[in-house]
Amino acid sequence: MISLWNGSIVLISSLFIFNVFLYYYELEQKNCRNDACINLTNEIFNSIDYSVNPCDDFYQFVCGNWIRHVQIPSELDLIDPMVIVKLNVEQQLGYVLDNSWDIQQNQINRKIIKSNSLAVEWAVKLYQLCKNTPPPKYSKSFEKKFYEKWSKLELPNELNWPIVKKRDRKLLNQYFDDNWIEIYAIFYYEFGFGPIFEFEVSEIEWDRDSVIFCFNRFILETSNDQQRFNDRPKELLKIIKTFYPSINISDEVIYQAIMEVIQMEKSILSAINDEIDDTELYRIQLKNLYNRTEPGNMTKFLNKLTLYSQQIKTNISTQQWTDEDFVAMEYSLEKLLPKTADECFEIMYDDKYELQFALARIWIDEWLKIGSKLKTIEMINYLKQAAIQSIKTNKWLDKQTKNRVIDKIRAIVDDVAFPEWILMDDELDAYFGMFGLLKYQIPDNYFDAFIQMKQLITTEILLRTKERSSWKFAVRSPLIVNAAYINLKNMIHIAASILNSPIFDPELPFYINYGIFGYVIAHEITHSLDENGMTYNKVGFKTEWWTNKSITKFENLTECFIHLYDEHNDQWKKLYNSYRTLGENIADNGGIRIAYQAYRLRYKRLKYFGQNAKLLPNLSTNFTIDQLFFISYARLFCRKETKNHEKLTAEYDYHSPNKYRVNIVLGNFEIFSKIFNCSRKSKLNFNQRCIMW
Template sequence: MADRSARPSTDEESAPLLRDPELEEADQQHSSGPSFSQRVNSVSQEPLTPLTKILLVIALVLLLLSSVFIGLFAGAQHKLSLERHRHDGEKPPSGTLTVTATSTSVSTSTATSTSVSTTTLPAPIPVPTSPPEEKACLDSHCIVLSASILSSLDTSQDPCENFYDFANGGWLKAHPLPADKSSYGNFEVLAQQNKQVIQKILESESSVASFSTSYDKEILQKLRDFYSSCLDEDNLDDIGDVPLQEFVGKLKRLFRGEEADLVKRYGRDGGEVNGLTAALAFLHSRGIDSLFSFDIEGDVGVDPNHMVLWFSQPSFGLPSKEYFEEQSIRKAYKNVVERLLLLFIDDDEEYAALARSTVLTDNKEATIWPPWPWPPWGGDDGDDDGGDNKKHLNKSERAHKLAKKVVKFERQLAQASLDLDILYQDPIATYNPVPLSNLTNSIPQIHFPTYFSTFTPRTFPDQVIMTYPAYAESLSKILNKTSSDVIEGYLITRAAISLSPYLGMNTEAWQVQRTLSETLTGIKKGAVGDRGEYCIGQVEETLGFAAGRYFVNETFGGDSREKGTKVITDIVDAFKASLPHIDWMDKKSAKAAAQKADAIRIKVGYPLSPDTRDPRSIARYYSPVKVNKAKFFDNILSSATSDKYKQWLQLGRQRDMDSWEMYPSMVNAYFNPPSNEIVFPAGILQPPFFAEQWPAYLSYGAFGHVAAHELTHAFDSAGRLYNQEGKLEQWWTNSTSEGFKEKQDCIVKQFSAYSIDDGKGGKVYVNGNLTSGENIGDTGLIQAYRAWRAQYHTSLSSGNEYLLPGLNFTREQLFFISFARIWARAMKPAAAVQRIRTDPHSPSRFRVDGTVSNIPEFAKAFKCSKKAKLNPPVEKQCIFWS
């Protein structure tokens, strides 16, 4: 058997490396050879052969090279170890490393000598034994996640100059904007995936086999019938525009006082018919804004949880007042209004029969509707009919004339409305509580007691909060100088634009409103997306809490809720820890801010009212919604009416603390100032925002930013004006408020300097005032970073900071990359312009680059030079939270 005993190491061998052949032969002749010292002495006295000299020189060179390489290796290991510990936030171990190299030197004499040189290097570990490298996770989910991150990057970009492009360039190249969409990003990608989950549930019996209660069967049947009514395009085409014609016909009869039973319900004032009141109540009860809007929300000046009436301006046919001042857009809108009016105004014979009708509003200047001879005006906006006012115009000519008047009327309403930056950002300016009589006296054309009776509120309001009292006064003046036919035309147009999307696509009305959408958003003409995706979207919007029950069951199991909540609470803790170090906040205000942060209600996953876990609760919530498998248009109206009446039933009551404003599958989150709560639906707690098994540095970078953003809203330009109970109050000291305003002015100036291409060769600048609250919310990213660092060591020891294969980035860098990736978005120029004018959020590029440029930790993580674009001097940074 072969000898398997352990061999001595080479360090223990006594044989010399080189031996003289003649001496070796002599040794073999003696049974007992000389000692080692004798042999060395003998060698030293013997003359060296040429071969021996050459071999000794080679040995010397090799030993010298070995000594040098050992020293270099030890230094490199030390440097790598220091770098690794620095990135992981650990202290490098103290101590030194001693590397001993043995070299043999040869002199010109026949003697050789051995010298020992010692090099002392600082090092955390002994060498030549190197530390085991931290291995990356090679599980399938780690490989897929790593591939997703790598594919989203464009490493040709400098992260210190264009971080948005660096983090998202690959994604943008791989995801060209779909023709049927004006905007497409990771939010939309995830929303599509969530819709597919719901679609699978509605189309498959087996997917919900575990739900066997009678209530679940009722809910699922309602969901499936609604979905089927939307999918049945053949039926929609067969029906045509009949549902909208019937709706508009009812609206006109109400306005004209022609249908007694409807008038009794919507608009009787004493014994007189008030057609405008009746028509408005009818539209508003179906969720269609016109002339003004009412909301039921807490009284933030007295009791934020006591639900009261708020009066505000409506939405308009164009997204904002700026559009009404653009001639090309106004012309396109006028054409849309004209085509819709042509569909819904009376034929010539019916029109002539109405010539002797009485006025339907309290307008003193127009006592007969419609006035006759027709039209009652001369030329309008340079368009004269030749002065022949008695000329009888046909239907198309009347529609053309009336459309101009309607657009002019709506333009006046838009000009009288409050600018959006004040409406969204100044809760003090928009809180104007007054007796109800102030409103009724301001707009005498509307009989408000009759209007309110339509919604049967439990408590009749005696007070109203007006966001902009001047609008009510302007509205009355505009109504007084506008003829009834124009007001009716405006109401018809509002109804048609709002409801025509629910008709078949072959109808004229659907195609007309689609033309307007294409003009405003830049969607490719005629490009229509997947019908199933659209219909699931309608299911979510109308029966979202019902669909959410089954979505949550499919996607939000395990520890997702607990882990998502932990990210949020860690960020709250990090925020409170930062308060004593904020240079513009004094101790008194910092203490109050910490108390408000502690008081914030955190809601994650799904609501409890209606209770997602209880099918009976959901069935009751949607019991007023009537669904017919063959009537999609009616189903939409039924749902809208139910929602509006639910809203009005809250008037005079205390806030339902378990209710949500978003359904569970929504890819979004929100902060509600009056109730001081932050809400995160299960829909956003999915990749690329969050996953239960993700390493923490990714979760805190992506979902952590969403959470920190919503938390920071409690302390932004508007949120800071509400105390911990949701009440408007000056709860910061004056000095702290002044310090905040300086920071706010900084960020307003920063973002106002950003601009986008309008698609026409010009630039449109970001409205820094409109976006200041959201931009300040984005500064919360630093709190997410601090929260991640605070839990890092515990997380690392638990295996929750594992590395991913193929990613040559530090954990700090991946934190910021994870943040930037969620904002990847492609957008049509027209849609980008609309967003800048109407959206309080900045464009995605600036949400990324503008945010990290104010966070020194970003520049440190990517080793940005002091001259880098995203590493400006400290005096030019808008740093809020340190």
């Protein structure tokens, strides 16, 4: 009898142990155990301030401990997830470039650089040449090489400027004539850059079938416009004296010419500031380029430069530029040549750098996680579905406008991560005009290598623009951390670099990615329907396509959002302006609703196939996946900043302060209150809510 009893105990104990084992085994199978999940779990645990009621201040609840312990980098005014991504990308690219050259073998390090592209080789070699030029002799050696090359050019004996019209010449007319065109064309061909302006190819979004030529101003390296103009006369006089040491013209006359240059720069800056729009380009005909320039000067310059460039490529078109051709002008600061070796990375990590897409290829090969692009495309599809469902259930749009809005959302172009041709060596080289140019050996000094690279790029620009040839437009760099909606293309642009922790990680559970990055994309989708987006149709043309009835209702709803943010503006009573932030506030509120609905669609699809969402280890007992979605959203806005920067954001930024972007947005979202069981008296369970999308 005792033996039977003991056997029963053993059996019961075994069954109990087995069930406990089965429970933990199944729990283990449900948990995400990769490094990304483990790291995120620790980050969330260390960020949350459990002393705060999430229904009263969700921003402080999610970000409190993180803000308390994180340090702002000494060179910055703030730190937040977007800044962290940018710093990560810079560090990652810097690591690859620093280790891209095998010093012992004096060649590319194939353990790091996977691509055989000639453009990639140029980028690596230029960085190494720049970085390894001895700093003490750097500036002098560069100036010496520049002067040697300059002194060998066959130039007219007289100094020439393109600035003044004949009626303004007076004393200048005996010295300054049309020979400037010859000087400038020779200069640009020989050096690959110019002393007055820079130019590059860019797609003119508002004139797709015509102009693809863009001027970029090359100006002094200072951030203050007035200071730049004050320093400009001395700088130009120094240049003239340096490179025309034997010039037989008085300083007084030269100074008059210099002041003409200053006035030209001011008039250009003024014109562009007056005309600048979403394209950030100023459209102008060649005959009207510069209001103080001789008519036809720029046309002559382009034709002269084309003629010189035929020495590099014989297939350059002989078709002439005319005064009627349109170009676009863009005002930009651009640092071309480093003063020290430390500036080499700063120059290359810039969206204006000529070999930006070669650098993007290097970074993508080494750092972009597998599946990042595909999972982002999948996310966009779910977000579009959610946005369309939201429009279908919308109660204030009339039927005609509603159908057109749905058509526009379906037509949104997804520009995700990078163009596929970046991954193909031949295509990448063709983009830079380097395909088939293996005969060009990369020089062994930075000066000659830099100039030769600029010459090749300039020649390719001229070939593309005048021929109107079919080539790959790539307006935005994959390396510049950004996500944006472009009205003129009805396009969502998502740079490869933003697909980086802590904004996105393909190895994390989908509800985490939807909470933070799904919101980012949904926010941009709603911009296609804001007060500016509603003026552009599904193919990006500016036209009236909403009915007056729907426009009126839209405007009435905007008043609701203005009152909502004014009512809950508890920190910046005098500085914060809800009219200024209206467009971004509507996008914030619409973005979180669309992102949540997309996440639920994705979850429903998962359950349909009998699968479960992977859980974050140790967090699943504290929070549901719905709650983690909202925690993920709030983490995007965790920010520590200086008091001065915080004040400037409240007073001038078109986005609301980050605390408002969490608390007001979620207080306005009834599902948040339900998921966190917020009582009716909770601060984030608003009695009056505003719903646009």
